[in-house]
Amino acid sequence: MKKNIQSPRGTRDILPEEQKYWRYLTKNIQKNMDIFGCQRIETPIYEYAETYTRAIGKGTDIIDKEMFEVRRFSSITDTIAEEDAKTMVLRPEYTAGIVRAYVQNGMMNLPQPVKLWYSGPAFRYERPQAGRYRIHNQFGVEIIGDSDPIVDASIILLAFQTLSDIGLRDALKLEINSIGCPNCRAKMKKKIVEYFQGFLEDLCNDCNRRFVENPLRIFDCKESKCQKIIDSAPQLIDTLCDACKSHFKEVLENLDGLGIPYNLNPRLVRGLDYYSRTVFEIYYEKNQNENLAILAGGRYDGLIELFGGTPTPAVGWAGGMERIINILKSQEIEIPAEAMADVCLIHVGDKAKKLSLMLSAKLTNAGFKATNILGKESLKAQLRAANKMGAKTCLILGQRESIDKTVIFKDMDSGTQETVAQEKLVEFLQKRLAK
RNA sequence: GCGGCCAUAGUUUAGCGGCAAAACUGCAGGUUGUGGUCCUGCUGUCAGCGGUUCGACUCCGCUUGGUCGCCCCA
Numbered sequence: 001m002k003k004n005i006q007s008p009r010g011t012r013d014i015l016p017e018e019q020k021y022w023r024y025l026t027k028n029i030q031k032n033m034d035i036f037g038c039q040r041i042e043t044p045i046y047e048y049a050e051t052y053t054r055a056i057g058k059g060t061d062i063i064d065k066e067m068f069e070v071r072r073f074s075s076i077t078d079t080i081a082e083e084d085a086k087t088m089v090l091r092p093e094y095t096a097g098i099v100r101a102y103v104q105n106g107m108m109n110l111p112q113p114v115k116l117w118y119s120g121p122a123f124r125y126e127r128p129q130a131g132r133y134r135i136h137n138q139f140g141v142e143i144i145g146d147s148d149p150i151v152d153a154s155i156i157l158l159a160f161q162t163l164s165d166i167g168l169r170d171a172l173k174l175e176i177n178s179i180g181c182p183n184c185r186a187k188m189k190k191k192i193v194e195y196f197q198g199f200l201e202d203l204c205n206d207c208n209r210r211f212v213e214n215p216l217r218i219f220d221c222k223e224s225k226c227q228k229i230i231d232s233a234p235q236l237i238d239t240l241c242d243a244c245k246s247h248f249k250e251v252l253e254n255l256d257g258l259g260i261p262y263n264l265n266p267r268l269v270r271g272l273d274y275y276s277r278t279v280f281e282i283y284y285e286k287n288q289n290e291n292l293a294i295l296a297g298g299r300y301d302g303l304i305e306l307f308g309g310t311p312t313p314a315v316g317w318a319g320g321m322e323r324i325i326n327i328l329k330s331q332e333i334e335i336p337a338e339a340m341a342d343v344c345l346i347h348v349g350d351k352a353k354k355l356s357l358m359l360s361a362k363l364t365n366a367g368f369k370a371t372n373i374l375g376k377e378s379l380k381a382q383l384r385a386a387n388k389m390g391a392k393t394c395l396i397l398g399q400r401e402s403i404d405k406t407v408i409f410k411d412m413d414s415g416t417q418e419t420v421a422q423e424k425l426v427e428f429l430q431k432r433l434a435k
Numbered sequence: 436g437c438g439g440c441c442a443u444a445g446u447u448u449a450g451c452g453g454c455a456a457a458a459c460u461g462c463a464g465g466u467u468g469u470g471g472u473c474c475u476g477c478u479g480u481c482a483g484c485g486g487u488u489c490g491a492c493u494c495c496g497c498u499u500g501g502u503c504g505c506c507c508c509a
Contacts (some may be wrong), residue, residue: 004482006482006499006500008500059506061507062507062508092508093508122509124507126506126508127505127506127507128501129502131508131509133508137509138509185509204508213494222505262456267487270508271508272508281509293508295509297509318509320509348468366492370508376462379469379470380465380469380470381467381470382469383471384470384471385483386470387470387471391470398468400468410469412470412471413468415469417469
């Protein structure tokens, strides 16, 4: 027997039975993005690695161990030719690619700010876990060209409205913080390093590693012995410069004004290099994986410059679609029913089979959703299939009807049926299916 | 990248060192042209590779995959 081929680790098939969730989610995202005035952008699924190393930063896990390299298949054995080529990688996230596109396409010449949204797959070579896949879908928004703190608040509002629309309103939790501008952060880092220097022996191994690689991340540690030390550490907010402080204050005031509850979390830092000032994460509290954010983002005022553009402020967020859909499933949130076919055509005999296909084409042209049942010949089997599909009405076409040029209309709920002339079928259905 | 648990039909699960099962699903039928319930029948399985053994789905090892925790992250 041949060995079966499995889907690669950390990837999955999204089967028809799951599609209703995706359709529901996508529809609501699209709607909210439209209302907010965002325009969709699609960037390549892979970019030069530099796009991400520059933006996200070396020393982060995403760059150091989670990227998939892309190269020409035949050249796998052809290493010499490969040496000159620039390394390309599957996108681990969207922001960097979008900023690259903003600069490359001269979007600074469009009316500012440029409001963009996206949706699609991102790739990270991680150890698979609940809510964590090597191919996962993200949707998100990027507002480029406006430093006003009200924009920060407005995209958080957009996130809340989108998530509320899909039924998660009741348990959303917003964590927010400001990590300041590069100047603030340099100061902070110094202070923090000075502070933790004295506690290195009391901190866990991970924190000792963080101390060297990215001291700010010590604030993320969940170990209780580290928590105690963190609690009395200098707070990030106190270190902010006046400009950053008032920016953050205004963001919070705007959230207050919008009635969006938040938790000011001085320990929230986020791992990507490009963030500045506002950072936030949204959780769903009834989630089994409560420590997984379903949506996260922040400001990245320095990134456009990093890609060769003029200094341009920007802010955005990304949501994890698989994580949201897992919640929709586990919370048994009601998904509106899918549009179903109006009528199901059933045939008896070869001649009627051909005729019924032509009839369904005619009905489709007349604006009905008509479907044929294929792959089954007996009347009983076809009716069973129609029933399983949830068909409300059927049209039965047999030998008799082919000759008489009629068709039997059957209401599946009541079981009643009547004979209709094929010529008058369109009018008949218009009346019958009116409500 | 590290650690724990796990792998039997499409799905959910029984089971035993010596015959591999159930339910649901799928397919067909229950006379001549009528679905949902019901009845009958059929299809289909021990993740892969090694080892121990007279004999392995069962015990052991490796690989692959899943799951949970860590790291990190949407």
